[in-house]
Amino acid sequence: MKINNRPIQLMLPYIKSALCILITINLLSCSDDDDDDEIGNWVDSSVFDGTSRSGAIAFTIGNKGYMGTGYDGDDYLNDFWSYDIEGNYWSQLADFTGVARSSAVGFTVNNVGYVGTGFDGDNELNDFYKYDPATNSWDVIAEFAGTARYGAVAFNSETSGYVGTGFDGDNDGKDFWKYIPQTNTWEELVGFGGDKRREAMTFTIGDKVYMGTGISNGLDLEDFWVFDTTTDVWSSLENLNTDDYDVTRSSAVGFSIGNKGYLVGGSIGGGATGTVWEYDPITDEWDEKTALEGVGRQDPIAFSNTSRAFVALGRNGTLYLDDNWEFFPLDEEDEDD
Numbered sequence: 001m002k003i004n005n006r007p008i009q010l011m012l013p014y015i016k017s018a019l020c021i022l023i024t025i026n027l028l029s030c031s032d033d034d035d036d037d038e039i040g041n042w043v044d045s046s047v048f049d050g051t052s053r054s055g056a057i058a059f060t061i062g063n064k065g066y067m068g069t070g071y072d073g074d075d076y077l078n079d080f081w082s083y084d085i086e087g088n089y090w091s092q093l094a095d096f097t098g099v100a101r102s103s104a105v106g107f108t109v110n111n112v113g114y115v116g117t118g119f120d121g122d123n124e125l126n127d128f129y130k131y132d133p134a135t136n137s138w139d140v141i142a143e144f145a146g147t148a149r150y151g152a153v154a155f156n157s158e159t160s161g162y163v164g165t166g167f168d169g170d171n172d173g174k175d176f177w178k179y180i181p182q183t184n185t186w187e188e189l190v191g192f193g194g195d196k197r198r199e200a201m202t203f204t205i206g207d208k209v210y211m212g213t214g215i216s217n218g219l220d221l222e223d224f225w226v227f228d229t230t231t232d233v234w235s236s237l238e239n240l241n242t243d244d245y246d247v248t249r250s251s252a253v254g255f256s257i258g259n260k261g262y263l264v265g266g267s268i269g270g271g272a273t274g275t276v277w278e279y280d281p282i283t284d285e286w287d288e289k290t291a292l293e294g295v296g297r298q299d300p301i302a303f304s305n306t307s308r309a310f311v312a313l314g315r316n317g318t319l320y321l322d323d324n325w326e327f328f329p330l331d332e333e334d335e336d337d
Helices: 010-033
Strands: 038-044 057-061 064-068 078-082 089-092 105-109 111-118 124-132 137-141 153-156 162-166 172-180 184-187 201-205 206-213 224-229 231-235 255-259 260-264 276-280 285-289 299-306 309-312 324-332
Touching: 057 105, 057 111, 057 299, 064 299, 078 111, 105 153, 105 162, 111 162, 153 201, 153 206, 201 260, 255 299, 260 324
Parallel strands: 201 255
Antiparallel strands: 038 324, 057 064, 064 078, 078 089, 105 111, 111 124, 124 137, 153 162, 162 172, 172 184, 201 206, 206 224, 224 231, 255 260, 260 276, 276 285, 299 309, 309 324
């Protein structure tokens, strides 16, 4: 037998070389598969005792997460709850004393919670309240000084709270305001150079607050920013959409564990997602982690005491959720726990 008029034995070295290449490629592929084990594990925790909902507020004080308000698909809500991180159980607390609402904001200063803005089904809101966990009681504080709105973001320093962006019924905003508890006053901040938006997310690492994602005029936004709470100065970071990753979305939740930030869930192109991304402030880069083991969702809540973090509630389409998941960023995925 001949191939192209050349004895087949003359072709054997080429055939052997080709087989060696194929075997090497297959071995490398197997090795890559082993290296691609998902890092980050989700563990099912205590299901929320109350009504399934999305658009709730949440904040953490010590080893307790606090959650309230929201929308269950039929009604706007004003109940208020705590989740014991160590004990893994929920307790109902004194109802929020403002009008029932969703898409409000919450933050903490000196172990006191603050809740305000939002939407009650008819109106954008600018009222604000403080919650004292020591007495399980609410008090009215000065109204938010910006326009009434919902879908804003909020965060805090050691001494002050901050609220900004959101939708006021006519326009998306990019303004930011600082609340000073000692004087019960608001003051407007300047210096944010990013886009207008609603439904963005933040997370805090040390004295820096990182903010990004969100939507405006139907477009998911790509800019990403850091706010220094010691100087009240904003700085821009690498965009959320690069050749290596695309983190853009709206209605996600953010939290931090140690010196890393995390972004979970949200809406991409109008559909709920469960994808999870880890942000490293040293490299200013994102790395994808194991997706949320529960249903993909938008408008969830998160509790984090900087060493442990939980993601709960939210919605997927018309399905409103009451599950609660703890995230372990350094563990390999285990679907059986």
